Amino acid sequence: MHTLVAPGQHVLFLNWRDTGNPEGGGSEVYVERIAGELVARGHQATILCAAYPGASDEEVNDAGVRFLRRGGRHTVYFYAALMYLAGFIGLGRLARSGLGRPDLLVDVCNGLPFLCRLYSRRPVVALVHHVHREQWSVVLGAVGARFGWWVESRLGVRVYRNCRYVTVSAATRDELSILGVEPERVTVVHNGTPEMPTTPTAKTSHPSLVVLCRLVPHKRVEVALRAVRELVEQFPTLRLVVAGQGWWEPQLRELAEELGISDRVRFAGFVTDAEKHELLSSAWVALTPSLKEGWGLTIVEAGAVGTPTVAFREAGGVAEAVVDGRTGWLADDEPDFIKRVRELLADGDQRNAMGQAAQEHAAQFTWAASGERFSNLVAAVTAVAVPPAIESYLLP
CATH class of the missing domain: 3.40.50.2000 (Glycogen Phosphorylase B;)
Structure with missing residues (x-):
């Protein structure tokens, strides 16, 4: 095992959506703002997400965050593994247009995790906004709900059992502890408050x-x-x-x-x-x-x-x-x-x-403060030795 250096790390976020995606929401705002804050602190940040009509395959936003869009809602998980492995071993065109060699992977677990710890020898952080226990049955049928909950609550927790977690509230940290994720492995990094225009807007005259x-x-x-x-x-x-x-x-x-x-x-x-x-x-x-x-x-x-x-x-x-x-x-x-x-x-x-x-x-919550806290986590995680082989995560 070798030791990584903390400053100027390349952080790869795996998230199936971005804010331009028709299905994008608050989770995507969080990821993109945190990624921008990391760039402002000297890191590189890449977001690998699903493609959608009207979006380019690759671009860099005003904050300096690089976006790679591949696959769709479900196949993006396959592309993440393929592009990571291709980039890491230098495999032809995929490597040249791919992910390179990130120093840290952040798996944004929106119900279904990317399970990147199965193929990555780099440090991994699992980012969980909330546990989806109640939502699986609303979105999927009975069989699909049971499978989704098993992946989220059993398989994902086992794969990432030696990894750090990030979540946005103490409530989610408590829910993760019920699933077996020790609270000391979970860092709470709240959402910031977006900057609002200073021009006042009057309340409506009607309720x-x-x-x-x-x-x-x-x-x-x-x-x-x-x-x-x-x-x-x-x-x-x-x-x-x-x-x-x-x-x-x-x-x-x-x-x-x-x-x-x-x-x-x-x-x-x-x-x-x-x-x-x-x-x-x-x-x-x-x-x-x-x-x-x-x-x-x-x-x-x-x-x-x-x-x-x-x-x-x-x-x-x-x-x-x-x-x-x-x-x-x-x-x-x-x-x-x-x-x-x-x-x-x-x-x-x-x-x-x-x-x-x-x-x-x-006013207590700012993106600058959240970015600083996340950056400190990046430094702490990437300054330790590379984790052992994946077999140690899966065997009893």
Whole structure:
């Protein structure tokens, strides 16, 4: 075994999406911002992700992060292994256009890990935003859910049993410990708060709600739609904006029709950063009805512009992104969720006080601080000896 030098490392992130992908979300924002912070500190950062229509195979963004896009949603895992091995042994065209020899691999485990520890002799860090126990059955059928949960909770944990982990909240660290990942192997690196335009945006003159997320089943936008249906009698001018895109949008539009609230709901689709700022700033209350979040980036984004959020108490990291009763409310179930939304819409003093507290809370989290913490982890992991052969990870 030999020892690596910490400064100026090449860090390879394996993540099946990037922020330009139609399925991209908060996890991708996190990865790209952290990668940019590493570049600013003298490292190289490459993100290998899936290709999609309209995206180039290779590019470097304004932060100096290199993107390689290969394969699709499922085949990107195969390309990651092929390109890594080709680059490492210098195999022809794949090596010339591939990954080179990264010093550290970061496996972004969005349910299914890349399992790169099976083929990499470089140090590996597993990045887990949240554990998907509840989501497998929502996204897949019974058989698929059992397989996905086995890969995430058993196979992945075993493959990475001697590796460092990074997660975005203490809640996820606690969940990982239940799966057998010792807390001392887990470093918590929170999301930062995106820089928001300084130009103030006035609140709407009518009661308004906003949901900002990918439109997929486990985000449970249906709860927000049903909340509008329950509250519209008390607040006749109530409006909801659903910002984001995803394959579940037709079902959500259909539900809005069934509930008779289509004229009160606007599906905004993909929004730019400027549009996002305007929506979050102008809304009276932000809603995060998601089944599970590792942190809740949109909660802190809303807080940064003085908008309180209502979310669910048992949804993982949101219990840290929302300070219950101070920066917003954490609900116990759907009736309680609607009750809390009603309370905030009706009580302007409480809403304004929570909005101010949410701004103060959001100011604690910066990408610079998160980048420094991640950079320290890179230095610590790459300054130790290369791990032993993979057989030692798989044998009892």
